[in-house]
Structure formats: C-alpha cells, structure tokens
Amino acid sequence: MEITSLQNPRVKQWAQLLEKKTRDKEHKYIIEGIHLVQEALISGASVECIVYSLEQGMPAEIEKLTASHLDVEWIGVTSAIIAKCSSTETPQPVFAVVHKQSSDMGALMERENALVVVVDGVQDPGNLGTIIRSADAVLADAVILGKGTVDLYNPKTIRATMGSMFHLPILEGNLNELLPAAKQGGARIVSTSLQAEHTCYAYDFRPSTWLLVGNEGKGVSAEAEAYVDDRIIIPMPGRAESLNVAMATSVLLYEALRQRRFT
Structure with a gap:
C-alpha cells in the first residue's frame, strides 16, 4: 500500500x-x-x-x-x-x-522473590528511559510508573529506552493501592535516604523487593514514603554531592543482580 x-x-x-x-x-x-x-x-x-x-x-x-x-x-x-x-x-x-501493552498486575503480585522498580514522579524522559534499560539489563520483573511520572509513550522516553520497553512489563498504577498490596504479599518496599543506617551493600535484595525511586528534585512523595519498609544509602566517599535518579537506580539494581546471581 x-x-x-x-x-x-x-x-x-x-x-x-x-x-x-x-x-x-x-x-x-x-x-x-x-x-x-x-x-x-x-x-x-x-x-x-x-x-x-x-x-x-x-x-x-x-x-x-x-x-x-x-x-x-x-x-x-x-x-x-x-x-x-x-x-x-x-x-x-x-x-x-x-x-499499548497490557500487563497482568495480579501475576506480578504473586511472583516469588520479584525485583520491581517503582517510579514515583520521575519527570525527565532520559532518566525514565535509563531506569527501564537498567531494569531490563538485570532481568527485573517489572517497572511500575506512578502518577506524576513522565509518559512512557512520549517520543523522547521511547527513544531513551532503546527498545528495552519491549522486553519487560511496564505498568501504570496508583501507588497508594499497589504498595500496600505488595507489602501484604510479602514484598519489602525499599528506598534510599541520606539518613539511612545501612548501605546498599549490606542490604539483602534476594527476597521480594520493590525499589521505590522518586522525583529528580523532591525525591519520593510523602504518600509513597509512608509505605517504605527499609531505607538504605549508596555510599559516596568522593566529593560528588549526589547521583541522579537513573544512576542511583542502576547502582541498586546491579547490587541486587550481584546478590541474586553472582554470590
């Protein structure tokens, strides 16, 4: 035609x-x-x-x-x-x-030892694309996009995923419903905090883990923060003030991969 x-x-x-x-x-x-x-x-x-x-x-x-x-x-x-x-x-x-793809949230909730990235209000298409690529690279089970997150189907986000968006379930949902449901099913909700006592290298990522990552400027929203079980810190012995959200998420996902596959 x-x-x-x-x-x-x-x-x-x-x-x-x-x-x-x-x-x-x-x-x-x-x-x-x-x-x-x-x-x-x-x-x-x-x-x-x-x-x-x-x-x-x-x-x-x-x-x-x-x-x-x-x-x-x-x-x-x-x-x-x-x-x-x-x-x-x-x-x-x-x-x-x-x-658009449709994925089964119920099946994800039932999966044993799932590794899930929960994105709460990330605004930059490049950051979201990188998070999805890292999740794909480490064989994460899913990425969940909460309200206020940049549109997955925005052309810039699509380009930034480099095709990884086709390799794993990416779901959109209400975190006020999903996070409590995940906890009820035995998942730990994990987030980073500068006040955390444990580093990401001392944390056990092998059981079911939902990694909650937040907005570039404000971090995780207060509503989502209320569901967090464990707070960890990425050690930075150098002089950098911080890592951006995509870089920090990648560090945590690769530590989870190391523990799950290479110990």
Whole structure:
C-alpha cells in the first residue's frame, strides 16, 4: 500500500499520536527508526503498521522480518508524510504504529522473590528511559510508573529506552493501592535516604523487593514514603554531592543482580 497525500485520514491520525491525549484515547503510539521497529517486531509487540519512505525504500533489516509478521500492514509514504508524523528534526525513514501493552498486575503480585522498580514522579524522559534499560539489563520483573511520572509513550522516553520497553512489563498504577498490596504479599518496599543506617551493600535484595525511586528534585512523595519498609544509602566517599535518579537506580539494581546471581 502507498499513501502520498498529506491530507489522507490515516496520515492525520498518525500525526495526532504525537499528542498524549490522542495516545491515551487510541491506546496507540509511534516508534521511530530502524532499531526500535526491529525490537518491536522481534519482541512480539502489537504492531499495527510499519510506515517507510518510498524514496529510500524499506530498510533491509526490517524487510527480512516481513515474512514472520504477515499480520502487520506495510505502507510506503513520501518523506513529507514521514516528517509530519515525526517528533525529530531529522526524521528516520521508517516508523511504526504500536498498540499499548497490557500487563497482568495480579501475576506480578504473586511472583516469588520479584525485583520491581517503582517510579514515583520521575519527570525527565532520559532518566525514565535509563531506569527501564537498567531494569531490563538485570532481568527485573517489572517497572511500575506512578502518577506524576513522565509518559512512557512520549517520543523522547521511547527513544531513551532503546527498545528495552519491549522486553519487560511496564505498568501504570496508583501507588497508594499497589504498595500496600505488595507489602501484604510479602514484598519489602525499599528506598534510599541520606539518613539511612545501612548501605546498599549490606542490604539483602534476594527476597521480594520493590525499589521505590522518586522525583529528580523532591525525591519520593510523602504518600509513597509512608509505605517504605527499609531505607538504605549508596555510599559516596568522593566529593560528588549526589547521583541522579537513573544512576542511583542502576547502582541498586546491579547490587541486587550481584546478590541474586553472582554470590
């Protein structure tokens, strides 16, 4: 199929997905570039259609996946259409429309010794993307996004995940309901604090652990803080004042990985 008119209804629909309200209403979003489209296809994401530049042709890396994804619509368009539907100044020659994933919160609650990252109000897309990549890297069971956290489907967040968003469950939920439910199921809610007595290296991450991380400036909200069981500190013998939230989360996740797999 080919589309060449900027006024085509499909093109208008795609362009509107750059806005959060349309993404929320349609339960769809756009991913841009060869790497992300590849990852979505290989990971079995629910891809509705792949849109590529007629001038540049279908990228070879994606073309070789067509045979195993016959349910996906492939649409050739002009570079003007790609530019209209892109969030970047220099658009890549391919994008895809993907249905939002749905994950089972109940199954996560029942998982033994789960390692979960709970994100409470992180605002920077780059930070959220890095947290998701680190969670993917250490085989965490899920990432949960609380209210006030930057939209997962914001184009900048999507780019920052580098495809990791397709590799593990990422759920959105009300932390005032989820954190007490997790505690009831035996999970420990853990957060960092400068007043903590224990370092992250003295803490046992092997049982079910929900790691609560907060906003870049204000930290964890007072409501979420009320559910914290254990507070730990990342030692910083150097002169740096602090680590950013993505870096701190990565340090804690890798300590959890070390204890769970390399002791």
